[in-house]
Amino acid sequence: MADNMHTNQKMPALTRGGGGGGGAARFAPGKKAKDAKGTLERIVRIYLQWGRTVFAAMLLTALSSLIAVAIPYFTGRVFNIFDVETRSVDETVMMKLLAAVLLLYGANWLVTTAGSVIMLRVSQKLVYVLRTEFFKKMQKLPLAFYDTHSHGDTMSRLTNDVDNISTTIAQSATQLISSILTLAGSLIVMFALNIWLTLVVLLCVPLVAGLTGVITKRSRSYFLSQQISLGALNGIVEEDILGLKMVKAFGRQEEESRRFAEQNESLCENSRKAQIWAGFMMPVMNVINNLIFALVAIIGGFMSARGVLLVGTVVSFLSYSKQFSHPLNAIAGMFNTIQQALAGAERVFEILDESEEELDAENAVQLKDPVGDVEFANVCFSYQPGKEILKNINFHVKPGEVVALVGETGAGKTTIVNLLTRFYDADSGSILLDGTDIRNIKRSSLNKYFSVVLQDTCLFTGTIMDNIRYSNTVATDEEVVRAARLAHAHEFIERLPKGYQTMVSGSMDNLSQGQRQLLAIARAALCDTPILILDEATSSVDTKTEKDIQRAMLHLMEHHTSFLIAHRLSTIRDADRIMVIGEGCIQEMGNHEELMEKKGIYCQMVTSQMGEMK
Numbered sequence: 275m276a277d278n279m280h281t282n283q284k285m286p287a288l289t290r291g292g293g294g295g296g297g298a299a300r301f302a303p304g305k306k307a308k309d310a311k312g313t314l315e316r317i318v319r320i321y322l323q324w325g326r327t328v329f330a331a332m333l334l335t336a337l338s339s340l341i342a343v344a345i346p347y348f349t350g351r352v353f354n355i356f357d358v359e360t361r362s363v364d365e366t367v368m369m370k371l372l373a374a375v376l377l378l379y380g381a382n383w384l385v386t387t388a389g390s391v392i393m394l395r396v397s398q399k400l401v402y403v404l405r406t407e408f409f410k411k412m413q414k415l416p417l418a419f420y421d422t423h424s425h426g427d428t429m430s431r432l433t434n435d436v437d438n439i440s441t442t443i444a445q446s447a448t449q450l451i452s453s454i455l456t457l458a459g460s461l462i463v464m465f466a467l468n469i470w471l472t473l474v475v476l477l478c479v480p481l482v483a484g485l486t487g488v489i490t491k492r493s494r495s496y497f498l499s500q501q502i503s504l505g506a507l508n509g510i511v512e513e514d515i516l517g518l519k520m521v522k523a524f525g526r527q528e529e530e531s532r533r534f535a536e537q538n539e540s541l542c543e544n545s546r547k548a549q550i551w552a553g554f555m556m557p558v559m560n561v562i563n564n565l566i567f568a569l570v571a572i573i574g575g576f577m578s579a580r581g582v583l584l585v586g587t588v589v590s591f592l593s594y595s596k597q598f599s600h601p602l603n604a605i606a607g608m609f610n611t612i613q614q615a616l617a618g619a620e621r622v623f624e625i626l627d628e629s630e631e632e633l634d635a636e637n638a639v640q641l642k643d644p645v646g647d648v649e650f651a652n653v654c655f656s657y658q659p660g661k662e663i664l665k666n667i668n669f670h671v672k673p674g675e676v677v678a679l680v681g682e683t684g685a686g687k688t689t690i691v692n693l694l695t696r697f698y699d700a701d702s703g704s705i706l707l708d709g710t711d712i713r714n715i716k717r718s719s720l721n722k723y724f725s726v727v728l729q730d731t732c733l734f735t736g737t738i739m740d741n742i743r744y745s746n747t748v749a750t751d752e753e754v755v756r757a758a759r760l761a762h763a764h765e766f767i768e769r770l771p772k773g774y775q776t777m778v779s780g781s782m783d784n785l786s787q788g789q790r791q792l793l794a795i796a797r798a799a800l801c802d803t804p805i806l807i808l809d810e811a812t813s814s815v816d817t818k819t820e821k822d823i824q825r826a827m828l829h830l831m832e833h834h835t836s837f838l839i840a841h842r843l844s845t846i847r848d849a850d851r852i853m854v855i856g857e858g859c860i861q862e863m864g865n866h867e868e869l870m871e872k873k874g875i876y877c878q879m880v881t882s883q884m885g886e887m888k
């Protein structure tokens with residue numbers, strides 16, 4: 275639904291399409307953008323989607339700055355209507371002026387609030403759009419992208435960096451406009467009122483610039499160290515939660531606590547220093563403010579006593595001197611913040627510009643009633659250039675055939691399946707499905723041909739019922755239960771307090787590995803596809819259940835092609851064909867009897883496993 279909300283939105287500046295890029299640099303505050311100008315332009319172009327709203331917000335910000343500049347002028351005028359000689363005051367004029375000042379204060383509050391609210395809404399929209407685009411992009415990126423980018427880094431870009439763009443840049447933009455206008459407006463009015471007092475107020479410029487520079491330089495380096503310490507601390511926590519069983523099993527609690535305490539100490543130390551330096555800013559600015567205030571008061575008072583200047587003008591100057599250093603201070607601090615946000619924005623754009631999965635070929639088709647005829651013709655593949663994993667693989671599997679892939683760890687069995695399901699594309703050669711090259715089959719329809727149960731069972735947050743239904747969202751409850759029975763999952767599900775309504779998730783540990791595998795098999799059993807792939811799908815369940823499941827699945831898939839990858843050779847001996855994969859090639863091929871007779875690699879593997887069983 276959230277998606278629909280924005281599908282019609284134009285996003286001219288979001289994606290450049292194609293493009294390379296995509297470094298895996300960790301998020302580092304204080305890190306500068308490589309192309310700050312280009313990144314800024316791109317952000318501005320995104321904001322321009324809401325051009326009128328942004329313009330309104332900027333206009334309101336400008337208006338509030340002008341009002342802020344006008345207030346001291348009118349306050350001064352209130353004092354100037356006092357007639358020193360007659361010691362009288364025109365009350366009507368005074369009341370009008372006071373009313374004007376009050377009105378200006380009210381208007382300023384209203385305009386500033388309205389401007390901020392509008393800008394906030396726009397920046398939230400920007401976050402929404404960027405996050406949605408980012409997430410959509412994540413679904414379209416090839417798996418090879420995730421092989422080279424850490425998950426934590428990608429997540430950090432989606433959360434921290436996107437947030438940074440909206441909050442920092444939106445806030446900084448309004449602050450910059452308001453600061454520049456306040457400075458310029460105040461200067462113009464002050465010069466018009468009196469040049470000498472203006473020069474006194476301007477004394478604060480080098481003081482503010484110099485001190486802000488020193489303080490921000492120091493605090494920035496400590497903030498950077500603080501972020502690095504925080505990242506390291508998070509890393510320790512993450513590792514400890516994931517590896518808690520290992521920590522307990524090897525009794526490493528104390529060492530882990532010490533490791534955490536050291537990092538925690540370093541974090542505290544850096545945070546303390548960062549806060550102390552940042553905390554200097556306000557008092558220092560106050561001192562400068564008060565100094566200038568006192569100078570203006572003394573010199574202005576002196577000039578007024580001499581009759582060179584009206585008292586009201588001195589009062590105006592006192593107010594201007596008070597509000598002059600704040601924008602200066604804000605502008606000085608802003609460049610640093612903007613640099614950081616731009617670095618974050620660049621990291622977000624890097625992902626948005628990553629090359630997506632190859633699009634469907636123009637003549638891509640959708641197979642009608644596929645039967646599951648699979649052919650690998652001269653297929654070569656490498657995950658990384660120069661490191662060939664599969665070398666010239668050739669085989670032809672007829673519909674309904676049960677093929678087992680065996681071989682030592684890392685031989686390339688899963689890789690064959692990865693190519694068949696088009697998780698990756700072959701470097702050369704072709705993979706044919708019912709005689710059609712899979713590169714000429716529409717991607718959106720390809721997943722309808724396979725039921726896949728992978729080595730790692732992935733569950734999503736939801737009920738067991740929802741998790742099984744993941745593969746076929748229109749399946750009825752009865753169909754889900756039937757699939758669960760077939761996968762031998764029904765019995766254990768029924769024993770759970772809430773049965774099929776029990777909540778599970780990817781990270782919760784409330785199910786055993788074997789039970790998770792049974793749910794994954796039930797999920798695969800629920801969708802009727804011509805090809806079934808079980809990649810070590812039953813490695814964590816006991817041998818008897820494994821055999822029962824395979825029998826049930828094979829019965830279900832009777833007329834469908836099946837690929838089984840299993841290390842326990844006893845479970846695949848009934849396969850129509852066994853392929854021994856090794857050194858990137860098919861080393862042996864045949865059924866169990868043929869391969870045993872051949873007394874080759876397969877025979878050795880079986881014999882050694884039988885030996886282990888004895």
Ligand SMILES: Nc1ncnc2c1ncn2[C@@H]1O[C@H](COP(=O)(O)OP(=O)(O)OP(=O)(O)O)[C@@H](O)[C@H]1O
Nearest residue numbers: 421657658663681682683684685686687688689690
């Ligand atoms: N995403 C990847 N990026 C780079 N190399 C990979 C990737 N996945 C697998 N490999 C490498 O490819 C080779 C074959 O891996 P594959 O997973 O196909 O082996 P396998 O025969 O299925 O092993 P196992 O029995 O342990 O599951 C291994 O050397 C592995 O290190």
